[in-house]
Amino acid sequence: xxxxxxxxxxxxxxxxxxxxxxxxxxxxxxxxxxxxxxxxxxxxxxxxxxxxxxxxxxxxxxxxxxxxxxxxxxxxxxxxxxxxxxxxxxxxxxxxxxxxxxxxxxxxxxx
Amino acid sequence: xxxxxxxxxxxxxxxxxxxxxxxxxxxxxxxxxxxxxxxxxxxxxxxxxxxxxxxxxxxxxxxxxxxxxxxxxxxxxxxxxxxxxxxxxxxxxxxxxxxxxxxxxxxxxxxxxxxxxxx
Numbered sequence: 001x002x003x004x005x006x007x008x009x010x011x012x013x014x015x016x017x018x019x020x021x022x023x024x025x026x027x028x029x030x031x032x033x034x035x036x037x038x039x040x041x042x043x044x045x046x047x048x049x050x051x052x053x054x055x056x057x058x059x060x061x062x063x064x065x066x067x068x069x070x071x072x073x074x075x076x077x078x079x080x081x082x083x084x085x086x087x088x089x090x091x092x093x094x095x096x097x098x099x100x101x102x103x104x105x106x107x108x109x110x111x
Numbered sequence: 112x113x114x115x116x117x118x119x120x121x122x123x124x125x126x127x128x129x130x131x132x133x134x135x136x137x138x139x140x141x142x143x144x145x146x147x148x149x150x151x152x153x154x155x156x157x158x159x160x161x162x163x164x165x166x167x168x169x170x171x172x173x174x175x176x177x178x179x180x181x182x183x184x185x186x187x188x189x190x191x192x193x194x195x196x197x198x199x200x201x202x203x204x205x206x207x208x209x210x211x212x213x214x215x216x217x218x219x220x221x222x223x224x225x226x227x228x229x230x
Binding site: 034101 | 144146152153154155156159167200202204216217218219220221222223224226
Protein backbone atom coordinates (compact mmCIF):
# COMPACT_ATOMS: atom_id res chain seq x y z
CA UNK A 1 0.00 0.00 0.00
CA UNK A 2 1.32 3.43 -0.95
CA UNK A 3 2.17 5.72 1.94
CA UNK A 4 0.17 8.71 0.70
CA UNK A 5 -2.65 8.43 -1.81
CA UNK A 6 -4.72 11.14 -3.43
CA UNK A 7 -7.69 11.48 -5.75
CA UNK A 8 -6.31 10.66 -9.19
CA UNK A 9 -7.89 13.65 -10.92
CA UNK A 10 -7.73 15.68 -13.03
CA UNK A 11 -10.48 17.95 -11.79
CA UNK A 12 -11.89 20.37 -14.35
CA UNK A 13 -14.22 22.89 -12.75
CA UNK A 14 -15.74 26.23 -13.79
CA UNK A 15 -14.72 29.44 -12.10
CA UNK A 16 -16.57 29.97 -8.86
CA UNK A 17 -17.06 26.28 -8.19
CA UNK A 18 -16.26 24.55 -4.94
CA UNK A 19 -13.89 21.61 -5.21
CA UNK A 20 -12.65 19.12 -2.64
CA UNK A 21 -9.54 16.96 -2.68
CA UNK A 22 -9.02 13.86 -0.59
CA UNK A 23 -5.87 12.25 0.71
CA UNK A 24 -5.22 9.15 2.79
CA UNK A 25 -2.03 8.06 4.51
CA UNK A 26 -1.01 4.63 5.67
CA UNK A 27 1.50 5.30 8.45
CA UNK A 28 -0.14 5.92 11.81
CA UNK A 29 3.15 7.41 13.06
CA UNK A 30 2.54 10.42 10.81
CA UNK A 31 2.79 13.56 12.87
CA UNK A 32 2.09 16.56 10.72
CA UNK A 33 0.26 17.20 7.51
CA UNK A 34 0.34 19.74 4.74
CA UNK A 35 -1.11 20.76 1.44
CA UNK A 36 1.33 22.06 -1.16
CA UNK A 37 0.59 23.59 -4.52
CA UNK A 38 2.78 22.92 -7.53
CA UNK A 39 2.59 24.77 -10.82
CA UNK A 40 3.91 23.09 -13.95
CA UNK A 41 7.68 22.51 -13.75
CA UNK A 42 7.97 24.67 -10.61
CA UNK A 43 8.79 23.87 -7.03
CA UNK A 44 6.11 22.81 -4.55
CA UNK A 45 4.90 25.75 -2.47
CA UNK A 46 3.35 25.40 0.96
CA UNK A 47 -0.35 26.16 0.82
CA UNK A 48 -1.29 25.35 4.38
CA UNK A 49 -0.61 23.09 7.31
CA UNK A 50 -3.42 20.79 8.40
CA UNK A 51 -4.43 20.59 12.05
CA UNK A 52 -6.70 18.18 13.87
CA UNK A 53 -9.11 20.97 14.66
CA UNK A 54 -9.35 21.92 11.01
CA UNK A 55 -8.12 25.21 9.68
CA UNK A 56 -9.15 27.81 7.18
CA UNK A 57 -7.21 30.34 5.14
CA UNK A 58 -9.45 32.49 3.02
CA UNK A 59 -11.11 30.30 0.42
CA UNK A 60 -9.15 27.22 1.52
CA UNK A 61 -10.20 24.84 4.28
CA UNK A 62 -8.19 21.82 5.41
CA UNK A 63 -9.42 18.98 7.60
CA UNK A 64 -7.64 16.09 9.28
CA UNK A 65 -9.20 12.88 10.57
CA UNK A 66 -6.52 10.93 12.43
CA UNK A 67 -8.78 7.97 13.16
CA UNK A 68 -9.47 7.46 9.47
CA UNK A 69 -6.02 8.66 8.40
CA UNK A 70 -7.65 11.05 6.01
CA UNK A 71 -6.94 14.65 4.99
CA UNK A 72 -9.03 16.94 2.84
CA UNK A 73 -8.70 20.30 1.13
CA UNK A 74 -11.71 22.38 0.14
CA UNK A 75 -11.41 25.30 -2.26
CA UNK A 76 -14.38 27.64 -2.44
CA UNK A 77 -15.12 30.15 -5.20
CA UNK A 78 -12.30 28.76 -7.32
CA UNK A 79 -10.28 31.17 -9.46
CA UNK A 80 -8.42 30.62 -12.72
CA UNK A 81 -5.21 31.11 -10.74
CA UNK A 82 -6.05 28.09 -8.57
CA UNK A 83 -5.20 25.84 -11.52
CA UNK A 84 -2.28 23.74 -10.34
CA UNK A 85 -1.42 20.35 -8.90
CA UNK A 86 -2.23 19.97 -5.21
CA UNK A 87 0.10 17.77 -3.22
CA UNK A 88 -0.76 16.11 0.06
CA UNK A 89 2.32 15.82 2.26
CA UNK A 90 2.76 13.83 5.44
CA UNK A 91 5.62 14.13 7.91
CA UNK A 92 6.55 10.75 9.37
CA UNK A 93 8.71 11.14 12.44
CA UNK A 94 10.08 7.61 12.64
CA UNK A 95 13.72 8.42 12.03
CA UNK A 96 13.99 12.16 12.07
CA UNK A 97 11.97 14.29 9.74
CA UNK A 98 10.71 12.55 6.62
CA UNK A 99 8.19 14.36 4.46
CA UNK A 100 6.36 11.99 2.12
CA UNK A 101 4.53 13.37 -0.90
CA UNK A 102 1.37 12.08 -2.47
CA UNK A 103 1.17 11.85 -6.26
CA UNK A 104 -0.87 15.05 -6.49
CA UNK A 105 -4.25 15.96 -7.91
CA UNK A 106 -4.37 18.24 -10.92
CA UNK A 107 -6.96 21.02 -10.87
CA UNK A 108 -7.95 23.06 -13.91
CA UNK A 109 -10.31 25.97 -13.32
CA UNK A 110 -12.03 26.89 -16.55
CA UNK A 111 -13.41 30.33 -17.53
CA UNK B 112 8.93 32.43 3.44
CA UNK B 113 12.68 31.68 3.56
CA UNK B 114 14.63 31.93 0.33
CA UNK B 115 16.45 28.91 -1.04
CA UNK B 116 18.59 29.38 -4.14
CA UNK B 117 19.55 26.51 -6.39
CA UNK B 118 22.15 26.53 -9.13
CA UNK B 119 22.24 25.84 -11.95
CA UNK B 120 18.60 26.09 -13.00
CA UNK B 121 19.32 23.73 -15.89
CA UNK B 122 22.11 21.19 -16.32
CA UNK B 123 22.69 19.12 -19.41
CA UNK B 124 25.25 16.35 -19.16
CA UNK B 125 26.43 13.29 -20.98
CA UNK B 126 25.73 9.86 -19.57
CA UNK B 127 28.56 8.76 -17.32
CA UNK B 128 29.57 12.27 -16.31
CA UNK B 129 29.48 13.65 -12.79
CA UNK B 130 27.28 16.59 -11.85
CA UNK B 131 27.11 18.75 -8.75
CA UNK B 132 23.90 20.53 -7.88
CA UNK B 133 24.07 23.40 -5.43
CA UNK B 134 21.70 24.83 -2.88
CA UNK B 135 22.20 28.02 -0.89
CA UNK B 136 19.77 28.88 1.87
CA UNK B 137 19.90 32.56 2.70
CA UNK B 138 19.77 32.17 6.46
CA UNK B 139 21.22 29.52 8.75
CA UNK B 140 19.36 26.24 8.85
CA UNK B 141 20.22 22.84 10.24
CA UNK B 142 17.93 20.54 8.30
CA UNK B 143 18.29 20.14 4.53
CA UNK B 144 16.69 17.85 2.04
CA UNK B 145 17.07 16.77 -1.54
CA UNK B 146 14.05 15.60 -3.49
CA UNK B 147 13.68 14.72 -7.12
CA UNK B 148 10.74 14.68 -9.51
CA UNK B 149 10.84 12.79 -12.76
CA UNK B 150 8.63 14.45 -15.36
CA UNK B 151 5.00 13.52 -14.77
CA UNK B 152 5.72 11.66 -11.55
CA UNK B 153 5.55 12.46 -7.86
CA UNK B 154 8.08 14.24 -5.70
CA UNK B 155 10.45 11.62 -4.27
CA UNK B 156 12.59 11.92 -1.15
CA UNK B 157 16.30 11.35 -1.66
CA UNK B 158 18.10 12.35 1.52
CA UNK B 159 17.90 14.50 4.61
CA UNK B 160 20.93 16.14 6.17
CA UNK B 161 21.03 17.35 9.75
CA UNK B 162 23.86 19.00 11.59
CA UNK B 163 26.33 18.15 8.83
CA UNK B 164 25.43 14.47 8.66
CA UNK B 165 23.03 12.36 6.63
CA UNK B 166 19.95 11.85 8.78
CA UNK B 167 17.99 9.58 6.50
CA UNK B 168 18.15 8.41 2.91
CA UNK B 169 15.82 6.61 0.53
CA UNK B 170 16.44 3.56 -1.64
CA UNK B 171 17.06 5.91 -4.55
CA UNK B 172 20.04 7.46 -2.76
CA UNK B 173 22.59 4.76 -3.52
CA UNK B 174 26.37 4.95 -3.83
CA UNK B 175 26.00 7.04 -6.95
CA UNK B 176 24.83 9.96 -4.82
CA UNK B 177 26.51 11.99 -2.12
CA UNK B 178 25.76 15.19 -0.22
CA UNK B 179 28.03 17.73 1.37
CA UNK B 180 27.96 21.03 3.11
CA UNK B 181 31.52 22.00 2.32
CA UNK B 182 31.68 25.53 3.64
CA UNK B 183 28.82 25.76 6.10
CA UNK B 184 26.67 27.57 3.58
CA UNK B 185 26.37 25.70 0.29
CA UNK B 186 24.64 22.34 0.33
CA UNK B 187 25.51 20.12 -2.62
CA UNK B 188 24.22 16.96 -4.23
CA UNK B 189 26.76 15.07 -6.31
CA UNK B 190 25.67 12.46 -8.80
CA UNK B 191 28.50 10.31 -10.08
CA UNK B 192 28.40 8.50 -13.42
CA UNK B 193 24.99 9.84 -14.40
CA UNK B 194 22.45 7.58 -16.09
CA UNK B 195 19.63 8.45 -18.45
CA UNK B 196 17.12 7.71 -15.71
CA UNK B 197 18.69 10.39 -13.50
CA UNK B 198 17.03 13.00 -15.71
CA UNK B 199 14.66 14.83 -13.41
CA UNK B 200 14.03 18.05 -11.51
CA UNK B 201 16.06 18.09 -8.32
CA UNK B 202 14.76 20.19 -5.45
CA UNK B 203 16.61 21.31 -2.37
CA UNK B 204 14.48 22.05 0.67
CA UNK B 205 15.01 23.44 4.14
CA UNK B 206 13.09 22.77 7.30
CA UNK B 207 11.79 25.73 9.23
CA UNK B 208 10.71 25.13 12.80
CA UNK B 209 8.16 27.53 14.21
CA UNK B 210 7.57 27.42 17.95
CA UNK B 211 3.95 28.22 18.70
CA UNK B 212 2.27 28.71 22.03
CA UNK B 213 1.01 25.14 22.27
CA UNK B 214 2.89 23.26 19.57
CA UNK B 215 5.94 23.24 17.38
CA UNK B 216 5.37 23.35 13.64
CA UNK B 217 7.88 22.15 11.11
CA UNK B 218 7.50 23.29 7.53
CA UNK B 219 9.41 22.48 4.38
CA UNK B 220 10.37 25.17 1.91
CA UNK B 221 11.77 24.42 -1.52
CA UNK B 222 14.24 25.99 -3.88
CA UNK B 223 13.23 26.53 -7.49
CA UNK B 224 14.98 23.36 -8.58
CA UNK B 225 17.62 22.21 -11.05
CA UNK B 226 16.40 20.50 -14.19
CA UNK B 227 18.95 17.78 -14.97
CA UNK B 228 18.97 16.29 -18.44
CA UNK B 229 21.23 13.31 -19.06
CA UNK B 230 21.87 12.60 -22.74
